[in-house]
Every structure is written in structure tokens, then in C-alpha cells.
Amino acid sequence: MDGNSTPKTKRGAQRREQILRAAEEAFGAQGFSATSIADITRKAGTALGTFYIYFASKEEVFRELVLEMGQLTREAVTKSVADAPDRMSAERAGLRSFLEFVAKRPSLYSIVEEARFVDPEAYRVYFTRFAKAYEKRLLAAEQAGEVKLGDAEVRAWALMGMAKTLGERYVLWEDTPDIDYVVDEVMLLVGRGLLP
């Protein structure tokens, strides 16, 4: 395995990035099985052999995209949540930033979902990491008296599941997603529940 080596030159880094973006587009559009390395390098505008300078296999570039999605969504959520005065504002900002991320990078969303079948370990690591961070924030909010007491882990998975499905239904499936509307409606539910 000499793939996935960090490029030493700026030009190398650019080429590696081109291949990643081409792979993101191809996997997102056709799925993993239907995508060949030749499809990726054609889209990237590089020779087939160039692929193997940076990645050992199609599986490896796929996994790298799953990791990337993890990093980017955690960053986006952390950033959007940093200025929130309390947990409910943070929930709102986090949900919005996640939905906006899905709108901007729809292929990455599909790639992570397909990882359940292509790379189950990467899939599990992705969601478990996200959930752990979420759980910590909920626990801190509990201690600050900003949310009711409860099982922070179960809540984290429940809220994550909500966001994930809403991203699919109201962002991926819509030509003109109305993210503000969805966020407002969901926050009513998350804040005060269904009971009158």
C-alpha cells in the first residue's frame, strides 16, 4: 500500500484534491459499485495511473470521503454552535448548519449513507463520533440546567436521526429547500414536545 501518502508538493496536493472532488461527484451520482476508477480520473482530468499515486483503491478514496464528511460536518456544527447563548439556540444553529451542509454537499450525504454497505466500519465510526460529541454537549447543558435530565446518549442519537432524515426529505428531495421553515417547526417539537 503506497496509496494515501500525503503529497509533498503543492501540485501534488492539488491533484489529490481534484481526485477527491471527482470521486465525490461520481460516487454521489452513480453510487460506489457503478463508479470505476477510470470514471473518477476522467472527471478529474488526470491519467488513470495518477490515481494510484494518491490512493491504493476505490475503497480507500471512498473511506477518505466519509472521514472528510465527518470532519466537515463536525466543524460546521461546532462553528455554528460556538456563539449560541444556550443549548436550544445551539440545537437550532446546529440543525440549520447541518441542513445547509447537505444542500451544499449532497453527494457527501449519500456517500456516508452508502458507507453502511461499502464500509460499515467507517459508517459506524462516523456516526459514533458525531453522537459522542453531541452527547457531551447535551450533558453540559443538563448540568447548566438548560435542558431536562435524561439519557444524553439516547437523545443524541434520536436528534441526529431526526436531522439526518430531515436532510434527506427536505433538502435532497426538494428543488428549493425551505430550511428556515423546517428548522422552526422541528425546534418547536424538540423544545417543548408534542403534548399541549
Place this chain on the structure above:
Amino acid sequence: MDGNSTPKTKRGAQRREQILRAAEEAFGAQGFSATSIADITRKAGTALGTFYIYFASKEEVFRELVLEMGQLTREAVTKSVADAPDRMSAERAGLRSFLEFVAKRPSLYSIVEEARFVDPEAYRVYFTRFAKAYEKRLLAAEQAGEVKLGDAEVRAWALMGMAKTLGERYVLWEDTPDIDYVVDEVMLLVGRGLLP
């Protein structure tokens, strides 16, 4: 296409059923791409040619399983919800019956998720039908004053997404799922929300 014809004899119906169950097991364990029709008939204990008496293709038997999962989960939820005195008891019973279904038929859960890539239309139909029925029940509960006013469609998708992810995390990923515990925790969140 002469596949998917309804068998005229009891023996025919049994064979078709055997093939479906074998396909459920095979797709659940290996995923769609890695499963061959020969894998299915081997598991079913029938000749390869027998498959084509009942189904035109691997795609067709896959789609049938997605439809079956739809029917079975709707039935299970409807049945469990029928005796519920109010919407929150119905939410609780519905969530529990869904999680129990995932525990009993884990392969069907995976098959529906893989449909997103193998048969996107069947995937969309599955969740849209489920959501429509959910939405109707939430609307009726609104009119009966049992839940707060809100967008029943967004709520239906949010609650469905929650259940789906909890089924994966706390049923599929656990050797001994504690469904009662998860249901209790989630119902606190769904009933009264996070706010103290």
C-alpha cells in the same frame, strides 16, 4: 417479463415464499451487489431455474422485499396503535412495535436502507407512504387536542427519522437490545421536549 406471477398452487406459493425468505437473508447478510440469484436459490433449496418462475430478476425480488417491509411495518404499527387511548400512548406503542420489528427482521431493515441505492423509487415510495399515514394520525390528534398545533408532515418525518436511527443504533448494533429503556427515554423527549 413473466416473473412475479401469483402462483396458482399451494406448492407454488410455498416455493415463492421460500425464495423470498432466502433472498431476505442473503441481501441482509451480503448486500444487493454481492448476492447472486444462485446464492438465493441455494439458500432456498431450489433449482436456479425455479427462481425465474416467480421473479424476472434480482431487482424484482429486492423490490418485493421493500414492499413487504412497508406492508409489515405499517401493519405492525397500525395494530399496536389501535388500542391506544390517546396519541402519546400511540406514539409509544408505535415506536416500540417498530423497534421490535427491527429486532425480528434485521435484514428487512437493511434492505430498505440499501434500496436508496438499488431502487431509489421503491425507497421513496416506502418512506413517503409511511409518512403520509403518520401525518394523518398526527393531524387527527391535533384536531382532538391531544398534541400541540404544528406541521404534521415535518413532524412525521422527524419522528420517523428518530425511530429509524434508534432502530439501527439500539437494536441492530446491540446484542441484547433494551427496547423498553430506549422507548421510555425517547417518549420523554417527544412528549415534553428538552426544555426544563
